[in-house]
Amino acid sequence: MTTTSSMLPDVGTELREGYAEVGDQTLHYVEAGDGPLVVLLHGFPEFWFGWRLQIAPLAAAGFRVVVPDTRGYNLSSKPESFEDYGVDLLADDIRGFIGELGEEKALLVGHDWGGSIAWTVAMNHPEVVKRLAILNAAHPRRLSEGLHHPSQLRKSWYFFFFATPGLPEEIMPARDWHFFRHFLHDASPPYSPEEIERYVEAWSQPGAAAGMINYYRASVRQSQKEAVAKLRPLPAPTLVIWGERDSYLGSELAEPEQADVPNLDRVERLPDASHWVHHDEAERVNELLIDFFHAAAG
Numbered sequence: 001m002t003t004t005s006s007m008l009p010d011v012g013t014e015l016r017e018g019y020a021e022v023g024d025q026t027l028h029y030v031e032a033g034d035g036p037l038v039v040l041l042h043g044f045p046e047f048w049f050g051w052r053l054q055i056a057p058l059a060a061a062g063f064r065v066v067v068p069d070t071r072g073y074n075l076s077s078k079p080e081s082f083e084d085y086g087v088d089l090l091a092d093d094i095r096g097f098i099g100e101l102g103e104e105k106a107l108l109v110g111h112d113w114g115g116s117i118a119w120t121v122a123m124n125h126p127e128v129v130k131r132l133a134i135l136n137a138a139h140p141r142r143l144s145e146g147l148h149h150p151s152q153l154r155k156s157w158y159f160f161f162f163a164t165p166g167l168p169e170e171i172m173p174a175r176d177w178h179f180f181r182h183f184l185h186d187a188s189p190p191y192s193p194e195e196i197e198r199y200v201e202a203w204s205q206p207g208a209a210a211g212m213i214n215y216y217r218a219s220v221r222q223s224q225k226e227a228v229a230k231l232r233p234l235p236a237p238t239l240v241i242w243g244e245r246d247s248y249l250g251s252e253l254a255e256p257e258q259a260d261v262p263n264l265d266r267v268e269r270l271p272d273a274s275h276w277v278h279h280d281e282a283e284r285v286n287e288l289l290i291d292f293f294h295a296a297a298g
Contacts, residue, residue, distance in 0.1 A: 011049075013056040019075075020068070022096035028075035029068040029097075033059025036130075037103045038293065039094065040067045043112020043137070045180045045212055047074035047202040049195075050111070053282035054289070061290045063107070068097060070117065072211025074202040080210070082217035090215075091120035098128050107293045108236075111135040111278055113215055116143075122234040131296050132236040133289055136243055136275050139256035141231055144224050146253050155248050162216035172209045176200065186247050187276040237263045239292045241285060243273030265292065 015030040030048050032055050042050040048067040058065045069076040071093055072085060079085075094117060098106045108129050110118025115137020122129045138146060146152035162168050172179050177200050184191050184199070191199075203209060238261050242254040254267050268288055273280040 011052045011055050013059055015055070020097055020100040022093050022100055025071050025077040025079075025093055027068045027071065027077070027093060027097055029066055030055070031064065031066040032056065033063055033065050035062040035064050036293070036297065037098070037101060037106040038063045038065050038289075039098065039106045039108050040065065041070060041094065041108070041110040041114030041117050042067070042073070043110075043114045044215065045183055045199065045203065046112075047199075049198050049202070051278065054109075054278060054286055057286040058289065061294070063293065066101060068094075069202075070094075070114065072214060073208060074205055078205075078207035078211040080207070082214040082221070085211070085214040085218040086222065087116055087120045087219070088124060090117045091124050094118075094121045095125040095128050104128065105130040107131045107133075107296060109133040109135070109289065110137055112137055112275070116140065119234070122236050122238070123232050126235050129234075129236045131293060132234070132238045133241065133292060134238065135241045135277050135285070136246055136249060138249055138253035139260055141228060141260055142253045142256060143249075144228050146250060147224070152250050152253070155250065159216050159220055162213045163220040168213045169210050172203070172213070177203050184276065186245070186274045188245075188272075188274060188280050191279070231260065233260055233262055235263060237265055237292075237296075239265045239288065240267040241277060241288055242267060242269050243275060243277030243280060244269050244271045245273060246275040248275050 013032050015032050017030050020027045020029060038058055040051040040054060042048060047069045051067050055065050070090060072078050105128055108118050108121060115134045118132060118134060119139055122132045147156060180203055181196060240254055244251050270277055270281050270284060278285050
């Protein structure tokens, strides 16, 4: 593991930047602060920078905040085969990553695809998750159920477009990455031109567009019956934060089944926030995370 220090003014705090070797993958990450470990997992089509409004407040609250680019994104490894993006493998990365950081457990946060990974880490590797916070990411059982309903299928149309071989990679860069930009359009306030340029830089990394799309290819090709059969209750105390104006996930997917998440703390619904809840209502999200994680030490 290698680390360097840099000041990124749009994050508002000094960041230590590094690379962790996890199995046959290299994960790029940034970190700030000291204290109990908090790992933030970004979703699609973001990268570590998606958590820019959380890093400094969490570090100031007494946490060691570490934010990786998950495999396929930005500066992390980008294996070519879609089979290398199965969610169990992505969860294995994070279990190994926590160990590479010299820690046995983490307070784990995930948004969107990062939430799907976080759910799976907490199920497959409960020994490394002290507490779990999920932002606008349905529990796998809820998502599987939702994809049987026409209303959710319409919201999730891009799952199936991305599953087509080759075509998405050709379309994505067109018109200065218009397709990826579109996914961010309902954020309120809108992402600034400078923020969008940071995303474009990450999307433009060699192999990144294919890596990001391969998450969906791996997901669509997995048997839903097989995926549901592997689910198991997760013991970690869990907080769900849900922006109700989500264009991609119906609000009925927010609440996991009690048997799947027996230690659910609560589902906190933010009625004016979009899918990008950590951007739209950063101050409230930070408050919720800090309170929830401080309770772990109480």
